[in-house]
Amino acid sequence: MGLRRSRTLEFLGHFSQNPLAVIGLGLVLMMVLAGIFAPVLAPYSFRAQDLNAVNQAPTWAHPLGTDQLGRDQFSRIIWGARTALIVAPATVAISLLLGVIFGALAGYFGGWVDALVMRLADIMFAFPGILLALFLAATLTPRVDNWLKSVGLGDFVKTGYASFLVVTMVLGLVGWPGLARLVRGQVLVIKEEPYIEAARAVGLTPGRLLWHYLVPNALPPVIVTLSFGLGGAIVAEATLSFFGIGIQPPAASWGRMIIDNYTLWRTYPLLVWIPGIIVGAIQASFSFIGDGLNDALNPRIGR
């Protein structure tokens, strides 16, 4: 316990020495809090329109101005944080689950299992990611909507929240191959370690061996990748929404906010800039956190 504790402290020490990582962590925490407390923090509802106050520049009543339907930008940014907070972890969780399962099996069993998984990953990589995501989302959206309506959830579809399911599923499916490769590589190295041989010698089943020894030890570089993945998922969601295929109105998403006002980019540039810059800031924060984690977890970097 003592050893583990001092390692945690050492890790925190290294991480906190990186000012960018600390700033990034701060911004991400703000997003998380904004998302959780959106109903309390947002001065207006994300769907409240005021047609007497459209395209307003920032004022005291609307600190970030209003969009072309007179919706308060500040409130929509806060509600958009909630969207990102739901979509990004769910997406990454799906990719992680698939990536760890496929990667660990490929690395551990080798042979045809490995060949099959890696060739599958190859095929996924060969697709232009955004085109595949757009295509899948466009294919799945009407099906999921119809299915939800058929089980009596038509009202849920109308809220726009049904699109969260599609976006999460699509981005999760597109994202696993990179993680699978990473986990496979780690497992290939770790399975030659003496302690794994020892565990095998005392008769552990492959399942237990994978779950209790191989996967946990393969995780540190995966954690770094996940940090980048969370930022990437937020941008990917915004991109899908930007093409009109992601989060459906009236739900607020940062990408949706951009496309809703895109035609006004010359006359009311702030409507496009503010949500875009926020997406960028969050993505940058996750990159900085990832770098910080990498520096703190990677023993090969000289200090």
Next chain:
Amino acid sequence: MFAFLIKRLLWLPILLNAVGIITFALGLYGPGDPVEVMLGPRSNPEAVARVRRELGLDRPFFEQYVLYVDRALHGDFGESLKYRGQPVGELITKRLWVSLQLNLASLALGMALGIPLGILAAVRHNSWMDFLIVAVLVAIISLPSFTITPILSYIFAVQLKVLPAGGWEGLLSKKAILPVIILSVGPAAVFMRQTRASMLEVLGQDYVRTARAKGLSSRVVLMEHAFRNALIPLSTIFGLILAGSVTGSFVVENLLAIPGIGALGVDSLFSRDYPVIIALTLIIASSYVLANTLIDLTYQYLDPRIRIH
């Protein structure tokens, strides 16, 4: 190594078929009927049925696919559904050239900026210079392309009026400046990060310490001993970006009205122009496989410790 090449080349047709079948299936079971898109929403059902029959869209899935592959092998990728009468091959080649010029110029500019900045950041590790370089480049690359494009267009085209806001007249025209700058940000940041990371790793190695201890000048140590070894991971990135340069940027080309592959991809996706989508996907997939093969071969050349099978 010969066996490796054979293996890769045998894999290519399998991969292309897999990619082709998936795209084909998505097209067939996907949203929207291409014929309805083509003829408009209020077309009469008989006309729709007739056009479907003419295009062979009423035949079973597998038959359509085999027919497609057979024609494709003879260099015929079909006709665009949106631009009637235009062969897909012709449509794509023209645009491929535009995207290729644009992306290669951006890659060159990105490398010219990213690699020196990466070395600088690594040499000054943990100084304010290091943090500044990383912070600025990562912040810029983190902006989605649908944000940085309107921001730069607004500043340079709308406010300062020094650059045109869109269009394309070849790489050497003023219209190319904005897209090349926007598209070079990605490669610049990636090269900076990777150069910095591998330089940091290499600078901590014993042979670099030995070179320093021998009294070699820091320039020689940096360039001859450290940078050459840091190059290996850079070649991967170079290869991947190179492979991506046939893809075109879906967002930037679309927003700046550049007639490249990316704009065509988005356009054909929204008009359900499946012959174009499938051909594009196949081109992108083959360039990915070829680039990866090249990367592996380069690896072996750069680092004799690596043996490929």
